[in-house]
Amino acid sequence: MKVGIGYANEPDPLLSATRVIGEAVETGGISRPGLAIAFCGGQLDPDAYLKGLQSHLGMDVPVIGGSAIGVITNEHLSYRGYPATAAVLELNGIQCVVVSQTGLNGNERQTGRKLAEGLPDHTSDGLLFILYDSLKIPAGGDIPPVLNASAPLIEGIEGALRPYVPVFGAGLISDYGFAKSTSQFCGTFSATGSAAALLLSGNFQYYYRIMHGCSPLDGVYRKITKMAGSAIYELDGRPVVEIIDGLYGSGDWHHQHPVDLLTIGVNHGRRFGVPEEGSYVNRLITGILPDGKGIGMFEPDLEPGMEIQFMLRDGKKMIESARKNATELMAQVQADGKKARFGIYIDCAGRTGDYSNTPIEEAEEIQHVLNKHGTPLVGFYSGVEIAPFLHKSRGLDWTGVLLVLAE
Structure with a gap:
């Protein structure tokens, strides 16, 4: 060759x-x-x-x-x-x-x-x-x-x-x-x-x-309790937009398509312990939905009942x-x-x-x-x-x- x-x-x-x-x-x-x-x-x-x-x-x-x-x-x-x-x-x-x-x-x-x-x-x-x-x-x-x-x-x-x-x-x-x-x-x-x-x-x-290049934000596992297709509406029974507003301290992220810094990760490895980057599948958030009630995901492969973690994009990592x-x-x-x-x-x-x-x-x-x-x-x-x-x-x-x- x-x-x-x-x-x-x-x-x-x-x-x-x-x-x-x-x-x-x-x-x-x-x-x-x-x-x-x-x-x-x-x-x-x-x-x-x-x-x-x-x-x-x-x-x-x-x-x-x-x-x-x-x-x-x-x-x-x-x-x-x-x-x-x-x-x-x-x-x-x-x-x-x-x-x-x-x-x-x-x-x-x-x-x-x-x-x-x-x-x-x-x-x-x-x-x-x-x-x-x-x-x-x-x-x-x-x-x-x-x-x-x-x-x-x-x-x-x-x-x-x-x-x-x-x-x-x-x-x-x-x-x-x-x-x-x-x-x-x-x-x-x-x-x-x-x-x-x-x-x-x-x-x-x-x-x-x-x-890879993402790290768990806080280590907290959150369960998807309401979603449809590639849109997530609730985590642990709470509106996901409200949760992310709290993480950012404002609603400035509503204008970001896709959302900066924050992604959603699914851990396929050990639940607790030192996070291993090779165990995570991460998903970009495309932005807030037009009605303001949920977020869109880059891939529709998440399901209700799955546990996710918020991940931060880590440039150094x-x-x-x-x-x-x-x-x-x-x-x-x-x-x-x-x-x-x-x-x-x-x-x-x-x-x-x-x-x-x-x-x-x-x-x-x-x-x-x-x-x-x-x-x-x-x-x-x-x-x-x-x-x-x-x-x-x-x-x-x-x-x-x-x-x-x-x-």
């Missing part, structure tokens, strides 16, 4: 594509491109960018990717202007297939099932990389967005995936306000309201780590987690006698330095570690991150997922 990475930040999507592909082919020494993984910031025209990529790669090279808040490479990290990137892969015996399905906004589970059923026969030695449109209905004014859920999509995929392979990927967004449509690159075309999947198999080994996990992952690759050929970093858009108010970018830790090992890196800022976690593939929030392919 050979991989080249390209980057540009140009308002002209065709010029951007030309520079991205030129740099990727040159730095990777690519002579026979077999796959491209490409992303562009929400201000760049994604359809024109894809067409520009195809004008250089040819229509027989599948492109998977789409819109993002920003992009990450070995040398660049940007969510301002018109950032764009692509990884161009020369597969050298590794098999790849890209399939896609529309209709995500109507039924996530059915879309996932059809996506998996569209995959060809494969062995269990590979992985599935999926990208889907996070946005079902855009936000408007003080009305929070309606989002597509990762849980039923993944359940639909896994229910039809034979044999099973691990599922990685992301829900794509193009702006922090959840107001702009999001494009998915589906092999040879771009679409919205869709899901695309890349099946990779062959002579490679994958490694991954999940970077986030950066430490990125450094520690990336270092340990690359050490494991070396210990196994493998060579890391390619890294993909799926990073929650809430983890940017601007959004997290941190002095440095946590993704710089990923850059430093992979650059030390000479490993090509492509990354993007997402709405939802997907990886195997606690015995199943899950949609995650406020995480970074580092996936490394080695030979």
Whole structure:
């Protein structure tokens, strides 16, 4: 496997594509491109960018990717202007297939099932990389967005995936306000309201780590006593808005979409004792509901009767987690006698330095570690991150997922 990475930040999507592909082919020494993984910031025209990529790669090279808040490479990290990137892969015996399905906004589970059923026969030695449109209905004014859920999509995929392979990927967004449509690159075309999947198999080994960065606010467990869909109305029989007003000391958070600092966590580990970041699944709060009686969640996978904790986003812990996990992952690759050929970093858009108010970018830790090992890196800022976690593939929030392919 050979991989080249390209980057540009140009308002002209065709010029951007030309520079991205030129740099990727040159730095990777690519002579026979077999796959491209490409992303562009929400201000760049994604359809024109894809067409520009195809004008250089040819229509027989599948492109998977789409819109993002920003992009990450070995040398660049940007969510301002018109950032764009692509990884161009020369597969050298590794098999790849890209399939896609529309209709995500109507039924996530059915879309996932059809996506998996569209995959060809494969062995269990590979992985599935999926990208889907996070946005079902855009936000408007003080009305929070309606989002597509990762849980039923993944359940639909896994229910039809034979044999099973691990599922990685992301829900794509193009702006922090959840107001702009999001494009998915589906092999040879771009679409919205869709899901695309890349099946990779062959002579490679994958490694991954999940970077966290939240701490329990007060250690108090609160039971969900009233909710509907992805909206929570009551905890322990009390209005959830009233509880959060008390935590903030005001109602200023009512105007935040999504809510700053505070998330909701479910602890899958020991109930008491020192909190372990790897035991928590966290969920972003998209904002207060229009009627002011509840809060919206980024994923509708919580249920009445579940116990949750309020979590604080911890910038210091986030950066430490990125450094520690990336270092340990690359050490494991070396210990196994493998060579890391390619890294993909799926990073929650809430983890940017601007959004997290941190002095440095946590993704710089990923850059430093992979650059030390000479490993090509492509990354993007997402709405939802997907990886195997606690015995199943899950949609995650406020995480970074580092996936490394080695030979």
